[in-house]
Amino acid sequence: MLEYLENDKEILEILKLELNRQESNLELIASENFVSKAVLQAAGSVLTNKYAEGYPGKRYYGGCEFVDMAENVAKQRLKQIFGAEYVNVQPHSGSQANMGVYMALLKPGDKILGLSLDHGGHLTHGSPVNFSGQIYNAVGYPLNEKTQQLDYNIIEDLAVKEKPKLIIAGASAYSREWDYAKFREIADKVGALLMTDMSHPSGLIAKGLLNNPLPYCDVVTTTTHKTLRGPRGGVIMIGEGRDRENPLGVKTFKGDRLKTMSELFDSMVMPGIQGGPLMHIIMAKAVAFREVLEDSFTDYANQVMKNAKVLAAELMNRGYDIISNGTDNHLMLVDLTQKNISGKKAERILGLAGITVNKNMIPFDTKSPFVTSGMRIGTAAVTTRGMKEAEMKSIASFIDKAIINCDDESVLTSINAEVKELNSKFPLYRQ
Numbered sequence: 342m343l344e345y346l347e348n349d350k351e352i353l354e355i356l357k358l359e360l361n362r363q364e365s366n367l368e369l370i371a372s373e374n375f376v377s378k379a380v381l382q383a384a385g386s387v388l389t390n391k392y393a394e395g396y397p398g399k400r401y402y403g404g405c406e407f408v409d410m411a412e413n414v415a416k417q418r419l420k421q422i423f424g425a426e427y428v429n430v431q432p433h434s435g436s437q438a439n440m441g442v443y444m445a446l447l448k449p450g451d452k453i454l455g456l457s458l459d460h461g462g463h464l465t466h467g468s469p470v471n472f473s474g475q476i477y478n479a480v481g482y483p484l485n486e487k488t489q490q491l492d493y494n495i496i497e498d499l500a501v502k503e504k505p506k507l508i509i510a511g512a513s514a515y516s517r518e519w520d521y522a523k524f525r526e527i528a529d530k531v532g533a534l535l536m537t538d539m540s541h542p543s544g545l546i547a548k549g550l551l552n553n554p555l556p557y558c559d560v561v562t563t564t565t566h567k568t569l570r571g572p573r574g575g576v577i578m579i580g581e582g583r584d585r586e587n588p589l590g591v592k593t594f595k596g597d598r599l600k601t602m603s604e605l606f607d608s609m610v611m612p613g614i615q616g617g618p619l620m621h622i623i624m625a626k627a628v629a630f631r632e633v634l635e636d637s638f639t640d641y642a643n644q645v646m647k648n649a650k651v652l653a654a655e656l657m658n659r660g661y662d663i664i665s666n667g668t669d670n671h672l673m674l675v676d677l678t679q680k681n682i683s684g685k686k687a688e689r690i691l692g693l694a695g696i697t698v699n700k701n702m703i704p705f706d707t708k709s710p711f712v713t714s715g716m717r718i719g720t721a722a723v724t725t726r727g728m729k730e731a732e733m734k735s736i737a738s739f740i741d742k743a744i745i746n747c748d749d750e751s752v753l754t755s756i757n758a759e760v761k762e763l764n765s766k767f768p769l770y771r772q
């Protein structure tokens with residue numbers, strides 16, 4: 342496909358550099374993955390030309406008969422994956438899916454309760470630098486300091502004390518399973534709505550390897566580009582039999598009855614917060630959802646989890662503290678305190694060794710978010726390349742060698758060569 346960029350050498354060069362970076366580095370950023378060529382083709386297709394404000398069958402523009410078909414296929418496949426009664430596949434991103442939910446259900450100033458950002462939560466779960474912390478009255482629940490895991494007594498006590506309108510489960514940097522039934526119990530006790538943002542583990546939940554929040558929540562959101570391995574984007578879902586009138590907040594009527602939550606979500610996503618949907622991306626979501634429905638995706642998701650367990654164990658064998666002592670999903674949070682290196686420096690020197698990670702706060706971190714005491718590592722992308730347990734052992738040894746020799750550029754350069762050699766056996770888009 343690159344031949345069409347021959348006339349724009351400046352951009353062609355940048356694209357080649359990025360392609361080469363993805364091919365030759367070890368991608369361990371937990372929120373990233375590599376989509377299939379089919380997903381790339383749909384994302385780069387002529388559907389980018391089409392304006393389609395509205396929903397299938399109810400558009401503001403003509404000529405939508407075929408993009409309607411694409412959106413309907415995406416919706417039907419997504420419903421099938423998670424057992425959803427209602428889905429909206431139009432949010433341009435995970436943040437916009439969450440914004441659509443909050444603005445549909447809540448009034449400005451309403452209280453929300455989500456996992457604190459510095460304990461693994463996401464910006465859109467109530468951080469003061471994000472719209473969610475600015476428009477809403479956000480309270481964060483912490484992890485248990487000893488176990489470094491969710492503590493349902495702490496969450497329940499906070500919910501009883503704060504009486505939030507909405508409780509949010511889900512995280513960006515939490516490696517353990519979630520008990521959605523327990524969250525439901527807490528939400529019911531205080532009369533709150535319950536939302537799960539399963540952006541990180543959704544590809545693993547899709548194949549039944551982790552608990553599915555849909556049967557317990559009023560609404561579930563996810564990005565489509567992490568373990569779900571689709572194009573960048575977001576979706577909103579309601580589980581089977583769970584759609585109902587919004588019990589609180591915004592009183593919006595349809596005729597003489599209150600609108601259901603699904604009706605509120607649809608009208609908040611468009612025209613509430615977005616204009617024309619990205620039809621090429623919606624078609625790419627449909628392609629990715631079909632891949633998720635295939636049996637081979639079960640093998641993939643299983644391998645992602647096996648790889649994460651092996652990588653965590655190998656790092657622990659080398660004296661690294663892993664938050665909560667392990668992982669149930671695709672990611673782990675490494676506490677670097679014992680290794681006398683900050684997350685910021687680890688990210689930089691591992692980059693020199695050809696290994697891409699991100700610095701990350703650890704629970705009760707004493708360092709700033711720009712420095713941090715930890716790093717987050719995920720196995721979704723390297724597993725897509727075909728790497729298995731043996732490669733995880735090599736990766737742990739590369740990381741350890743780089744951190745031990747963090748001030749010796751010649752060692753970092755030699756690790757970089759070993760990383761390239763390993764990656765050459767697992768080609769991505771060049772095969």
Ligand SMILES: Cc1ncc(COP(=O)(O)O)c(C=O)c1O
Pocket residue numbers: 372433434435436437463465511512513538539540541564574575
């Ligand atoms: C839990 C969670 N929710 C939402 C998002 C936001 O997604 P996006 O970057 O597509 O806005 C992320 C992204 O990392 C996330 O981890």
